[in-house]
Amino acid sequence: MSHHTPPALEVRHLTRKFGDKTAVDDVSFVVEPGRMTGFVGANGAGKTTTMRMIMGVLALHGGEVLWGGRPITAADRSRFGYMPEERGLYPKQTVIDQLTYLGQLRGMTRRDAASEATRMLDRFGLGARLKDKLESLSLGNQQRVQIIASLLHGPTALVLDEPFSGLDPVAVDSMVDLLRDRLREGVPVLFSSHQLDLVDRLCESLVVLSDGKIMAAGTSEELRARGPRRFRIATEPDAGWLREEPGVHVVDVEGPAAVVELDDAARDRVLTHAVARGLREFTPLRPTLSEIYREVTR
Numbered sequence: 001m002s003h004h005t006p007p008a009l010e011v012r013h014l015t016r017k018f019g020d021k022t023a024v025d026d027v028s029f030v031v032e033p034g035r036m037t038g039f040v041g042a043n044g045a046g047k048t049t050t051m052r053m054i055m056g057v058l059a060l061h062g063g064e065v066l067w068g069g070r071p072i073t074a075a076d077r078s079r080f081g082y083m084p085e086e087r088g089l090y091p092k093q094t095v096i097d098q099l100t101y102l103g104q105l106r107g108m109t110r111r112d113a114a115s116e117a118t119r120m121l122d123r124f125g126l127g128a129r130l131k132d133k134l135e136s137l138s139l140g141n142q143q144r145v146q147i148i149a150s151l152l153h154g155p156t157a158l159v160l161d162e163p164f165s166g167l168d169p170v171a172v173d174s175m176v177d178l179l180r181d182r183l184r185e186g187v188p189v190l191f192s193s194h195q196l197d198l199v200d201r202l203c204e205s206l207v208v209l210s211d212g213k214i215m216a217a218g219t220s221e222e223l224r225a226r227g228p229r230r231f232r233i234a235t236e237p238d239a240g241w242l243r244e245e246p247g248v249h250v251v252d253v254e255g256p257a258a259v260v261e262l263d264d265a266a267r268d269r270v271l272t273h274a275v276a277r278g279l280r281e282f283t284p285l286r287p288t289l290s291e292i293y294r295e296v297t298r
């Protein structure tokens with residue numbers, strides 16, 4: 001096989017209505033290869049609907065889905081890994097039979113599917129539960145099996161609807177390990193989540209949806225560069241004077257230290273004044289993705 005850039009997953013002007021309501025409204029974003037992209041937004045923002053359209057289980061009312069720059073095909077989608085919101089496994093079947101069967105549906109041989117499923121179950125701490133029925137597992141463990149089902153066939157892209165919900169921190173970490181294997185091979189990963197702290201820790205890119213519309217989309221760096229810049233400024237004996245400075249929004253001040261938002265025009269002037277007042281510190285702060293999320297959905 002020739003070495004080529006792995007494909008990106010892209011949606012352009014995606015639109016979906018339910019009756020009078022536009023659940024997804026002209027949504028465009030790119031999930032870059034090898035990148036964990038977090039998909040966040042309040043309940044009902046349209047994340048599940050968007051993911052269903054990407055996977056072709058829900059018809060598009062406008063826009064398109066592209067894979068590697070071309071309109072996506074059913075064959076492309078069949079190589080994706082998808083974890084739908086409704087978890088569709090069979091409670092009465094054993095874990096290993098189920099995963100083997102799902103692997104075969106995805107074109108694996110019985111033997112490959114069984115050995116890969118066993119390997120992944122081991123990594124997920126479920127090696128001893130192979131022959132147990134799914135319904136005898138805790139919900140968190142059922143969730144792990146569901147995750148393995150979406151990863152078993154070495155998918156070319158991953159679309160995961162709330163994959164971490166209900167997982168304990170250890171399970172989250174082992175899942176992230178499994179995902180990183182795929183990311184290293186250039187697989188784009190889109191996952192929705194309500195857990196902003198997790199998104200913060202895991203994602204290089206973020207897509208923020210609100211009421212069906214894109215509020216922000218891009219890499220963490222791009223999004224951080226967009227908002228107002230925050231600085232920590234310390235001057236002796238106190239930093240209260242910053243409240244009087246034009247172009248400065250004081251977020252917090254305590255004795256000699258303050259956290260402020262500055263526009264570029266104010267920065268040099270504030271620095272000059274700070275030096276005149278006994279400068280101790282003038283440090284740019286990196287907002288977390290959670291802060292960016294709150295900023296763009298405010």
Ligand SMILES: Nc1ncnc2c1ncn2[C@@H]1O[C@H](COP(=O)(O)OP(=O)(O)OP(=O)(O)O)[C@@H](O)[C@H]1O
Binds near residue numbers: 018023041
């Ligand atoms: N089959 C449907 N019929 C009618 N309305 C629907 C249907 N599916 C979704 N909707 C509506 O579309 C909007 C978006 O729903 P969606 O499930 O995509 O949001 P979400 O961001 O995934 O929310 P959550 O975080 O709660 O899962 C909601 O207002 C929802 O009620």
